[in-house]
Amino acid sequence: MKEIALKHKHEALNAKMVPFAGYNMPVSYEGVNIEHENVRKNLGVFDVSHMGEFLITGKNALALIQKVCSNDASKLVDGKAQYSCFPNEDGGIVDDLIIYRINEEKYLLVVNASNIEKDWNWIAQHNTMDATTRDISDDYSLLAIQGPKAAEAMQSLTDIDLANMKFYTFEVAGFAGVENVIISATGYTGSGGFEIYFKNEDAEQVWDAVMKAGADYGIKPIGLAARDTLRLEMGYCLYGNDIDDNTSPIEAGLGWITKFTKDFVNSEALLKEKEEGARRKLIAFELDERGIPRHGYDIVDENGKIIGVVTSGTMSPSLDKGIGMGYIPTVMAKNNEKIFIQIRKKAIPASLVKLPFYKGE
Template sequence: VRERAGLFDVSHMGEVDIIGNDAYAYMQKMVTNDVTSMTPGRCRYAVMCYDNGGAVDDVLIYKFADDHYMLIVNAGNTDKDFAWLSEHAFGDVQVINNSAKWGQLALQGPLHQAVLDAAGFEGEIPQKYYTFNDKMTVAGIPCLISRTGYTGEDGVELYCAAEDTVRLFEALLEAGKGVDMLPCGLGARDTLRFEASMPLYGHEMSADINPVECGLGFAIKLNKPDFIGKEALLKPQTRKRIGLKLVGKGIARPDADVLCNGEKVGIVTSGGPAPAVGGNYAMALVSADADENGTWAVSVRGRVIDCEFAPMPFYKRK
């Protein structure tokens, strides 16, 4: 994915449609980001919060029309998110869980365009990040293609009817042979998002970790009218997400204690090797006043491993 291209089946992700004349007002209430400037064919990243600011989930919003949005939600949260969205529906708003109808493939890496070229497509591939075209065909299969991904690399995500997913996957796999593309699993996807310091629900954010603490300020518009959780997010935060590079041998696993100047200041949320940059890294949630210039370490099963403060993202595409 970093040098060529990789193909992921991410059909486990959930898709929830928001339809109706009040869809815009409803979206403004439900998510942290502002959807006002979105035009049809645009995507936007956002978070849904509880009243206490904790994250219900992080979502990708697709706008089809003023009265039609689609939310991409994390697989393990689909039922919870659908219930949350349904519970808060008002006016002319329909919340429809269409997850079973969609297949979703992520084609990621600098050579993704060569794979699409070899597969054959009709329509215009979105060139701008966070845009989509829902009137595409790839290898003769109707698709929605968006210029999005969860790898820190350039690429696209393709949505097709669930029954077409295997056919599309096989067509792309065949088309990718010319650039040595490989099929990739969720372990590779996790390493890629970790290198790019992208948060994962249940690790960097959760019902107990709000998006401000998680460092997602770019996706939170506190100057827009009221949204669920806004009041809590306006308060001073007591924790922050940081990056660490392990200097000593070992791997920092989630929930390992993080020490600054010998004192426990937080816990690891994700940890592991970052092959694209070399070395072992960790993301951690620590006290907001922890000294970034201090002496850092993680405690793994009683063994203290020295670390150094590492700016995020650990990997940035050239």
């Protein structure tokens, strides 16, 4: 089990620590609903240092990224980030990731913790153009400072104008007295904020400064459980649940990050799927009655026939109702047919809805 640099800080805050993707991680502190609400109304800080970071450098860095990624990274300029995925050879997804363009010959790829080794091997396998690659995952920590008060609360820690940073842009600057910190206007909560990348040896200094700067704004440490409910309210896909090696970006609703203006791994087959239409589709639903849909529950039709499966589900803290996502036949989704979620022995009716579930205050 790997340990993150700030483990002792979380333990001192009485965090519930659990094994997650090979790391010992804080899953909750005060409780999911309290933490969730604080991010929506104030701000919270997540330690997500388990995420993987790869540096791709050299004159062929972009060529490698273009080959393994579905999105068109040639559209990036310095200081811009892009959501993308690694398609596999079989129509599925190796992982989803964020690409940061630091300069013309230097990119940072941020990948999911559970896929670090798999992703590294996948990139190496396709690196026929001799781009320089470096796995820096074990050297860096990552804090996600999320919520409507994040910019105001953190402004005292940097000279960067946080309030005017556009979504999916970043700067490399001083933060909390530490130089060369990546300050990124990204996050997986839908409530705004930043993701801060820095070296492990600076972790304690950054954490203490963030908590102190946020004290007057109601900052709280937030665990992975609330991270999951926040991302689900936005309808953001979670690797291992909503997308995996057997789900295509087309059926997962990720056509917008799948650009056929270039050749990439399995692009021909994915273009065919897009043109012909995927046979199933990732849909969003809300329960019409009380109940909590969970990952792995069956989705059934009015006759009780299994038509799909719930990939993510929870009781939404913001909406106070059961929400979820799952795959059903595309034709049923198009016709907006009635679906039911099999919760133990009862089939609970559910309505298909447009994402995000959470529309803001």
